[in-house]
Amino acid sequence: MNTFAEVKLFQVKPDKLTKFEDLIAAIAPVHRAQEGVLFVKYMKRFFTIDGVELGEPPRELTKIVKCVKYYSYCEFDTKESYGKVTKWWFDSYGKAMGKLLIAPWDMMSGYTLEEHL
Numbered sequence: 250m251n252t253f254a255e256v257k258l259f260q261v262k263p264d265k266l267t268k269f270e271d272l273i274a275a276i277a278p279v280h281r282a283q284e285g286v287l288f289v290k291y292m293k294r295f296f297t298i299d300g301v302e303l304g305e306p307p308r309e310l311t312k313i314v315k316c317v318k319y320y321s322y323c324e325f326d327t328k329e330s331y332g333k334v335t336k337w338w339f340d341s342y343g344k345a346m347g348k349l350l351i352a353p354w355d356m357m358s359g360y361t362l363e364e365h366l
Contacts, residue, residue, distance in 0.1 A: 285330020
């Protein structure tokens, strides 16, 4: 059975990074505990491969241009669980999260291509 997954992109205002990371630290354990959630990870973009030869390590980003990008990746047992957890997330954290971003978060969702092991 394929799982249902979601990726969110957050474009965080440069002066709100600490508040965003504090909010994620509070959200993550509660998010993971929601019924139907199989996996949740958050990531801050620190590196790029722009200007790097293939096979070499990525180059660290050294300056902020407009925003700092963060991502979340979540897997759910069903799309119905995803719907319920998404409602919980928006109801619980949507307003606070929106104040920290330069634009609304971008959400992409769909079935995974591999079975969840």
